[in-house]
Amino acid sequence: MDNRKHVIIAGGGITGLAAAFFLQEEAQKSGRQITFTVVEGSSRLGGKIETFEKDGFVIERGPDSYLARKSIMTELIEKVGLKDDIVPNNTGQAYILHGEKLHPIPEGAVMGIPTKLRPFITTGLFSWPGKLRAGIDLVMPKRKNADEDISVGHFFKRRLGHEAVERLIEPLLSGIYAGDIDKISLQSTFPQFAETEEKSRSLILGMKQSQPKSSGKPKKAAQFRTLKHGLSSFVEALANSIPKNQVWLEKKVVNVEKGENEKLHALLDDGTVITGDNVILTTPYAITKTLLPETVFPEGFHETIPTSVATVAMAFPEESITFKHEGTGFVIARSEDYTMTACTWTNRKWPHTVPDGKVLIRCYVGRADDQEIVFEDDEEILRRVLIDLERSMGITAKPEFYLVSRLVQSMPQYDVGHKEKVAELRDNLQHNMPGVHVAGAPYDGVGLPDCIASAKMTVNKILENH
Numbered sequence: 001m002d003n004r005k006h007v008i009i010a011g012g013g014i015t016g017l018a019a020a021f022f023l024q025e026e027a028q029k030s031g032r033q034i035t036f037t038v039v040e041g042s043s044r045l046g047g048k049i050e051t052f053e054k055d056g057f058v059i060e061r062g063p064d065s066y067l068a069r070k071s072i073m074t075e076l077i078e079k080v081g082l083k084d085d086i087v088p089n090n091t092g093q094a095y096i097l098h099g100e101k102l103h104p105i106p107e108g109a110v111m112g113i114p115t116k117l118r119p120f121i122t123t124g125l126f127s128w129p130g131k132l133r134a135g136i137d138l139v140m141p142k143r144k145n146a147d148e149d150i151s152v153g154h155f156f157k158r159r160l161g162h163e164a165v166e167r168l169i170e171p172l173l174s175g176i177y178a179g180d181i182d183k184i185s186l187q188s189t190f191p192q193f194a195e196t197e198e199k200s201r202s203l204i205l206g207m208k209q210s211q212p213k214s215s216g217k218p219k220k221a222a223q224f225r226t227l228k229h230g231l232s233s234f235v236e237a238l239a240n241s242i243p244k245n246q247v248w249l250e251k252k253v254v255n256v257e258k259g260e261n262e263k264l265h266a267l268l269d270d271g272t273v274i275t276g277d278n279v280i281l282t283t284p285y286a287i288t289k290t291l292l293p294e295t296v297f298p299e300g301f302h303e304t305i306p307t308s309v310a311t312v313a314m315a316f317p318e319e320s321i322t323f324k325h326e327g328t329g330f331v332i333a334r335s336e337d338y339t340m341t342a343c344t345w346t347n348r349k350w351p352h353t354v355p356d357g358k359v360l361i362r363c364y365v366g367r368a369d370d371q372e373i374v375f376e377d378d379e380e381i382l383r384r385v386l387i388d389l390e391r392s393m394g395i396t397a398k399p400e401f402y403l404v405s406r407l408v409q410s411m412p413q414y415d416v417g418h419k420e421k422v423a424e425l426r427d428n429l430q431h432n433m434p435g436v437h438v439a440g441a442p443y444d445g446v447g448l449p450d451c452i453a454s455a456k457m458t459v460n461k462i463l464e465n466h
Contacts, residue, residue, distance in 0.1 A: 004033040011282035012040030013047020015440035018455035041252035051230025056355030061405035065224040070449030080237035088222035093327035112169035115208040130163030153182035171331040178307040188418040285442040296428040301421040304413035309366035320397035339384040
């Protein structure tokens with residue numbers, strides 16, 4: 001019996017590279033004969049991860065960090081030898097821009113949910129009717145059909161009211177998915193809140209009970225991590241950990257079909273055919289749909305097109321910027337007439353990325369209902385962002401240099417019922433295209449650790465059948 005196994009990995013982003021690493025790790029650990037080929041359509045690895053360095057600045061063009069509590073990414077970083085390069089974020093006050101004013105996010109708010117009474121009562125972010133409406137959560141019964149998936153917007157508006165959602169919760173949560181919270185699935189994005197309601201009935205009381213007890217004012221813990229030399233250094237270390245001849249750049253998988261003896265064939269755009277036992281598709285869903293028979297894809301899955309977003313990183317001399325607020329940045333309520341959706345004071349949040357005497361500000365544009373700005377030219381995006389910075393922060397200086405980065409259709413939207421559609425797709429593949437697996441951001445979470453966990457889960461499934 002031939003125990004050799006070859007796995008074809010379509011896509012050289014973080015999911016594909018992590019899958020390759022885990023396959024190689026298992027082969028080395030167990031002595032199994034497992035090989036792989038990573039096929040990447042572009043000239044570089046890393047997908048959305050791309051670090052730009054200039055004159056002592058380290059600027060991320062895509063994601064700039066990851067959630068520390070999702071430890072699988074830290075573990076992988078350590079395995080590729082970058083443990084000493086891990087950097088926590090500087091903590092500080094964050095703000096909400098509403099009514100032409102920066103309001104501190106109330107102390108004790110957990111993803112926008114109040115857990116402390118005084119800061120919520122005294123904030124100017126909400127009207128008194130808005131505060132009273134949020135307080136109804138304390139006596140409101142839990143949903144009867146708790147297992148039924150609903151939208152994030154529907155869930156929070158029912159519990160806390162429209163004002164609390166529009167001015168605090170929506171700007172915080174939609175920033176993660178760049179989506180419409182009235183369409184985004186609760187079960188697939190923030191299931192912990194549904195669990196809190198089911199367990200504690202009141203969202204406020206449940207979140208309060210989940211917070212650690214402490215005497216005095218607790219020191220804010222750093223929630224995020226990045227790398228000293230940028231996240232591209234992680235991509236580079238991952239790539240260096242696997243054989244270069246098993247990574248093919250500037251080649252695209254254009255079709256996957258079943259062959260004889262349970263083999264699979266991947267046809268590339270240059271006519272090459274790779275034969276393997278398994279295929280892991282980490283490509284965007286729109287591309288994945290072109291590679292397999294139409295019948296395996298659930299009807300209506302990913303009907304909402306992924307959102308396009310852009311960032312503008314601007315470098316200023318320190319003396320030209322006066323910060324009127326302590327902290328690390330702000331998000332903007334959707335009701336405000338602003339082009340940008342959020343602003344990070346990068347030199348404060350990630351001081352290691354900025355040389356002495358300089359300021360780096362990173363602004364975000366593009367949201368589910370306003371993506372046209374992403375496709376304007378660089379100068380127009382900069383012009384509109386500078387107008388917003390003058391209104392919000394009083395900045396009139398022009399940047400010494402700036403960098404616009406676009407992530408077109410980069411944010412998969414998890415519509416209500418997403419989990420069931422993912423399960424249906426994987427079941428269809430198992431029955432109709434055995435050996436083919438899907439992994440990554442379109443299915444199992446959009447964060448970098450989520451993509452790594454998706455790769456690990458997929459590799460484990462493959463090894464179970466080896």
